[in-house]
Amino acid sequence: MNNEKCIWVTSDPISSKVAYNELNKILPDTPKYVSSNQLLIVDHSFWYVDRGRSDDNNILYSWVRAEKGALEKGYSGLCVIGVISWIKRDSWERLVDYEVAVDLLLSLQRILAVCCYPLANLEIDEVVEMVSNHALVIIGHNGRLVAIGNSRRAKICVAKSNDLSYTTIGSKMGISRQRAHQILNGKRKYREMLTDMLISTEAAAQLSIHVNTLRRWSNESLLPVYRIGSRGNRRFKTEDIEKFLAK
Numbered sequence: 001m002n003n004e005k006c007i008w009v010t011s012d013p014i015s016s017k018v019a020y021n022e023l024n025k026i027l028p029d030t031p032k033y034v035s036s037n038q039l040l041i042v043d044h045s046f047w048y049v050d051r052g053r054s055d056d057n058n059i060l061y062s063w064v065r066a067e068k069g070a071l072e073k074g075y076s077g078l079c080v081i082g083v084i085s086w087i088k089r090d091s092w093e094r095l096v097d098y099e100v101a102v103d104l105l106l107s108l109q110r111i112l113a114v115c116c117y118p119l120a121n122l123e124i125d126e127v128v129e130m131v132s133n134h135a136l137v138i139i140g141h142n143g144r145l146v147a148i149g150n151s152r153r154a155k156i157c158v159a160k161s162n163d164l165s166y167t168t169i170g171s172k173m174g175i176s177r178q179r180a181h182q183i184l185n186g187k188r189k190y191r192e193m194l195t196d197m198l199i200s201t202e203a204a205a206q207l208s209i210h211v212n213t214l215r216r217w218s219n220e221s222l223l224p225v226y227r228i229g230s231r232g233n234r235r236f237k238t239e240d241i242e243k244f245l246a247k
Contacts, residue, residue, distance in 0.1 A: 004079045004112075005070035006033075011044045011083040038075070044083070060102065067111050077110035085118045097199060097233050099134070114138075156184045197226065203236040207245070 010019045020041050024030040033039035067078040084095070102113065115134065119127065138147050156169055170180040204211040218225035218234060223244055226235045 003074075003076045004038075005066070005073070005075045005077075006039045006079045007047075007066065007081070008039070008041045009044050009047045009080070009082045010041065011085045013085070014083065016041045016043045016046075059098070063102075063111060063113075064109060067109050071110065077112065080111060080113045081116065082113070083116045085116075156180055160184065197235040197237055198241070200234050200236070203241055206238075206241050 008016075008019060008023075010016045014022075020030065020034070023041075027033075030039070034041070063078070063080060066080075070078045099115070102115075117127075136147055138145055140146075160169070166177045166180045170177045175183075198206070200211050200214055204214040207214065209217075214223070214236075215234070217223045218236075224237065224240045226237070227233065228235055
């Protein structure tokens with residue numbers, strides 16, 4: 001382990017106790033890290049439910065609070081591993097919304113998050129959807145793990161880290177120098193904007209209406225709506241809702 005605070009949220013079929021024992025086999029200092037509170041291994045029911053964090057926004061900002069606490073204690077950042085095997089079919093859309101929000105929010109923090117999915121539990125369209133919501137995908141291939149950048153931005157990041165100019169990157173990718181610069185730097189501003197947006201349930205609560213009414217109003221262009229992600233998830237600006245209420 002480097003100088004990071006680490007949290008491992010486990011799920012069936014691997015409990016936190018089993019995860020601890022298995023990790024201790026390859027990392028003999030596991031007891032030391034746990035006792036010093038640098039490493040926390042917990043079951044998902046404890047992290048997401050027992051602490052009253054069933055609300056997605058509370059869960060998101062609990063990661064930010066954990067990062068803040070880690071930095072205050074002198075750690076260089078927070079490393080998170082979440083095993084997503086507990087999700088049910090009727091909660092899939094909510095999980096997708098949560099993953100989009102995680103990608104947008106945590107990319108602005110000193111947090112490295114790894115989401116683990118059991119492929120046997122997913123349909124192919126669900127695999128594609130999950131892949132599209134993560135900047136980097138790690139898969140098993142020929143007995144080893146392979147990391148694959150999942151977007152042009154990821155590829156440009158790698159190229160820039162190797163000191164290639166935007167002109168060179170653009171020519172290799174078949175885009176202009178200006179477009180390469182925009183892809184790498186523009187998305188950061190876009191993400192910052194999205195952190196101030198509300199999901200449908202939050203917007204409906206502010207308006208004191210049912211979420212289906214909110215969807216109908218947005219479909220009828222009565223209220224501005226912004227679409228993100230491969231599913232076109234709805235997001236609403238607080239300022240638009242305030243203007244709507246003022247009318």
